Amino acid sequence: MEGVDHLANERNKAQFDVDSMKIVWAGSRHAFEVSDRISKLVASDPAFRKDNRAMLERKELFKNTLRKTAHAWKTIIDLRLSEEEASRLRFYIDEPAYTDLHWGMFIPAIKGQGTDEQQQKWLPLAYKMQIIGCYAQTELGHGSNVQGLETTATFDPQTDEFIIHSPTLTSSKWWPGGLGKVSTHAVAYARLVTDGQDHGVHGFIVQLRSLEDHSPLPGITVGDIGMKFGNGAYNTMDNGVLRFDHVRIPRNQMLMRVSQVTREGKYMQSNVPRQLVYGTMVYVRQTIVADASCALSKAVCIATRYSAVRRQFGSHNGGPETQVIDYKTQQSRLFPLLASAYAFRFVGEWLKWLYTDVTQRLQANDFSTLPEAHACTAGLKSLTTSATADGIEECRKLCGGHGYLCTSGLPELFAVYVPACTYEGDNIVLLLQVARFLMKTVSQLGSGKHPVGTIAYMKRVEHLMQCRCNVQRAEDWLKPSAVLEAFEARATRMSVACAQNLSKFANPEEGFAELSADLVDAAVAHCQLIVVSKFIAKLQQDIPGKGVKEQLDALCYVYALFLLHKHQGDFLSTGCITPKQASLANDQLRSLYSKIRPNAIALVDSFNYTDHFLGSILGCYDGNVYPKLYEAAWKDPLNESVVPNGYHEYIKPVLKQQIRTARL
């Protein structure tokens, strides 16, 4: 069966040009070309194999990641890869490692918060990896509330140094990736204290380990925080614990772009606007949204291919059973996730544009769009990561029992993905931030201040509060105007209702706390509207390739109408649509599933993922699932001997009725 494509029949059904769709998915021909080349490079290098990951115990697993990371660095240098290519290489290696934090947090923190002088000193060392850094912010007792951190950095004017100290157990740095075993340096966050006065939390570059023998420096207690969710997953990462016992660093290792401490110990603000940090936040969250579409699309690719391979029930006269992808229950769970993967891809693309826009405005000292951009990225981070985590697990369940095997790739994909719901802002905390922004916007609607960007629709509040949906037939739900207006009306009415309920409280903060669950719902409605509207906007662009536009059209309406069906309580309770219209949307959704069905395999082929990157037998390109599952089973360490280790001590005495005298 080697070389046979068991999914050829499915691929022949496709009604669009897959190569064109691959370009759309990648974002550009250039992006496709780089991704395609680098992913194949990784897949073909046996040093990067990952199929044995779930079986390794922690120390072996970690050492193996160190090996891969070193091999990747060697490859980057040997092949003189560009920064873009190097970043893709790390991405396709698909294994969390200390380098993620070094390149993704340590270097950006110095770039964003360091003075020019500090950048000139530290960045070349970091770029060449002569030092390896991490980002030490969260503490054992402090996560979301950064202002609550307890670590102190007290200026000692005598020696011109800061004394970094962990005054309590709960002030121990806890979670930073790369901290536990590898990093030589950290950007550590601590309360700045000068002359007995607390100036709040600031960043400091602190050396943790000797560059000679890697041993922790005096006053530094550092280690790994232990096993995390999943077999491999984030256990390849040395998330760390760190305590400072009066560790001294030179004054010039405080990151001083925004505020400084002078030689005399005077605390000063520079004229660099503080809003700059928001620019970084938009950047980081945009990458998180991009990662969401990637993780979700991997899971969907696996579940879709396996759903076409797997057959169950429905055999007629001894013929083959029905492919499970043909069941409407399967389609109604799988296809909305397929549509979500595309939706998140496009909203991620738009966020890239938003980041450029925000950066340009910041450089021109225009901060007017910042609050909106901040709320929008916070909301989209929350929305896409929650939906992706749930979606991966749903894909796993869609694979039935076999989805529970590590060789399906789905358990690891879930375990490695799910912290995205918590890091860089807990998803509920972020939605509350969005809700605060919504309430502010509603309160200003009467004033001259016009809402901009993704909240601009609220300008039409009067219309949206009273408009009536004019959908009369199922096909009417394929009109962008009908869909957009329904989502805008829902979001507006939920926000306005919250604002009205809030106004009944004497103390607004108490009201906000009491109604926070409803406020979260309103924030979700706003964020879903953004994703739907950006998908619709994408369709208004010129999209080349036979049939490509038609497929994206179908996916867009699957996404929108699925949400409308799932949240019909919102739409109905606010009177945006009638029960009849909700029912028509559901009918339209079913027709769309039938339209997607013949294209499903081609739509996941368009992600252009190698079998290495997918890391799943159920999702393998050729669909030859069962022989591969069978073969893989025998590689488990338990199968090294036919009679298991432990038989003589623990099974035989039971069977032979000798348990009372057995030594256990």
Add this chain to the structure above:
Amino acid sequence: MEGVDHLANERNKAQFDVDSMKIVWAGSRHAFEVSDRISKLVASDPAFRKDNRAMLERKELFKNTLRKTAHAWKTIIDLRLSEEEASRLRFYIDEPAYTDLHWGMFIPAIKGQGTDEQQQKWLPLAYKMQIIGCYAQTELGHGSNVQGLETTATFDPQTDEFIIHSPTLTSSKWWPGGLGKVSTHAVAYARLVTDGQDHGVHGFIVQLRSLEDHSPLPGITVGDIGMKFGNGAYNTMDNGVLRFDHVRIPRNQMLMRVSQVTREGKYMQSNVPRQLVYGTMVYVRQTIVADASCALSKAVCIATRYSAVRRQFGSHNGGPETQVIDYKTQQSRLFPLLASAYAFRFVGEWLKWLYTDVTQRLQANDFSTLPEAHACTAGLKSLTTSATADGIEECRKLCGGHGYLCTSGLPELFAVYVPACTYEGDNIVLLLQVARFLMKTVSQLGSGKHPVGTIAYMKRVEHLMQCRCNVQRAEDWLKPSAVLEAFEARATRMSVACAQNLSKFANPEEGFAELSADLVDAAVAHCQLIVVSKFIAKLQQDIPGKGVKEQLDALCYVYALFLLHKHQGDFLSTGCITPKQASLANDQLRSLYSKIRPNAIALVDSFNYTDHFLGSILGCYDGNVYPKLYEAAWKDPLNESVVPNGYHEYIKPVLKQQIRTARL
């Protein structure tokens, strides 16, 4: 801090008698006493420690389980434990093992499907564990559709034997627990063939391994299928793969209670009613519902205690931050799960009664209630396991970042629980069975046939199709009649709407397939009604203990109104309630959360779980979370050396710019 109860303040707030609630939760004073005694026995025996489970590699982990299992058997014998106590002991050891299948599937299969003679031969061997058995049904290519199994058992009249054979790769037995490395015997399911005729799937007792040296018998290929979701979780179990190559067994090893093959090879049905198998199904599913309430209550206990320990934001004038359990967003996610744990507990208790009732009726040849009992248990299995799996993961997220650590216990709890959504009937397949029953019931409403049991409400179809909810104030939602009628009306109307839409299809099967997603929704509505109604029924019993009844009242309405809020789309689209009434339900829900809040810790204390059984630092009874987390971290194998294994090979060459010449 040793011995200090950090949650004492929380415990003092409780407005009810915790000891009385413990009895309610356990089901009876006797059940409480046994559980309490056995759980403490397990917790105090160091042989059963499980805190190192996540760190062991597969072979060690498995051997460790073999050791615990042998130690448990020794304990059972030494202490002369009763069957009930032995079963509790295995339960509190809290580690999947081959014994689960031996006692839970192999023995019941022989009891249910074996003749008296077969039972007399095999059961004593099994009870003494002179043989160890598993339940070999599913195959690599066949799960839900049992009738699609490919393994054959061909009668050979020459030798009076069956030839058990795996004709294809996809016919390999796949998944059976205990099969891979331990079981000496299996009840294997195969297509019975006599004289060239296929009689469908039947059970056979097949010996797999030598009782002398444990080696597989000739013709048997057997092994473990490899790693599964989670670190420990089901990796302590040897789920197995098994192929038969013309394995011969004596004719009397076919389980012959319901049908026989004679010496001449004639296939015959006995006069034992086939419906008996449904009795077993009701039994198994009742235990699954009980397990759901147990797993969910563990997760809720952990998340609730940690939510009282954890503080974040809201510090005033340098005072302590706010306990996260005081945030309404936390309450609105956590308390419905607390209520669900209690709800599932009580519906599980009722299912026990149902099993007794069904058994008595079967013995009296009364099969009239079977279809209803079957639909009801299928639906409740699906509902409770799905809600529990989602609920555990929600509890994990409610613990923020630290919930991602294995020491929180939640990753393992999720990984070990989640297969319950798939085994013993995939949850969606089960809901479709419920839907089929609902459609049949609706179609017979006009006829003289009266719906019985949990579907009896449909007798009042005319009223339920047109009744209007008369809730006018939030407090009205605390009337059992108002809640019940709303849920009954919703379930009825969704079923009737499905039936009407089905009638538009010329081919009913096509219609059922096309509308299956809506049918699943209708089935869920019916099942939720059952849980709500059994909770309300429980409250109508005499419940002693100060304040206990009041707490259960509050939990019951939290459960019902939470569902009403979550599914308000159903209630609104069918016109069962108005948007205003939905909003009042939401208001009432918020007040109920405030009522639960001071009792939350006591309500989870009532589960009476030992710290050993919970297996969670975040959930420890005394709430002394941070020092325990800190201590546990240092036990990770990665912390055995300060400089990690791999430094010289893979980190130093990077730092020292020697990567090009390094040997990786």
